[in-house]
Amino acid sequence: MAWIVLILSGVLEAVWATALGASDGFKRKLPTLIFIVSMAVSMAGLAYAMTDLATGTSYAVWVGIGAVLTAVLAVVRKQERLSLSRAALLAALIGCVVGLKAVS
Template sequence: MAWIVLIASAVLEAVWATALGMSQGFRRLVPTVVFAVAMTVSMAGLAYAMTSLPTGTAYAVWVGIGAVLTVLIAAARGQERLTPLRAALLAGLIGCVVGLKAVS
């Protein structure tokens, strides 16, 4: 159960990071509210997952998934280019996250 909560929290990390960028320094209401809600729920989920998973592993998985999804969202929105090298590096990051899960 902790792994499912952790992965959901990592997805919400990508949501709040994207919303933060869209908030234009907290000047836009809707992205600011999305940021605040997603961040609160994401942190709560991370905290819950850390009650039964090693802190370092949980945090690395949370950050890794969140970072990859944030880049993919930005690429899908046309804000960043997803070059073959960047895609390979992101795949390597996901491989490391899967590896951490496998050895935990």
């Protein structure tokens, strides 16, 4: 159960990071609200996962999922370009996250 919560919390990290960028310095209400709620739930999920999983592994997986999904969302929203090197590095990051799960 802790792994499922951790993965969902990582997804929410991408949501709050994207909402933070869209909030325009907290000037836009809806993205700011999405940021606040998703960040609180994401942090609570991380804290819950850390009760069963190692802190370093939990944090690395949470950040890795959030970073990859945030980058993918930026590409999908056409805010960033996806180069071959960027895609390879994101794939490597995904491999590292999966590797941490495998050795845990």
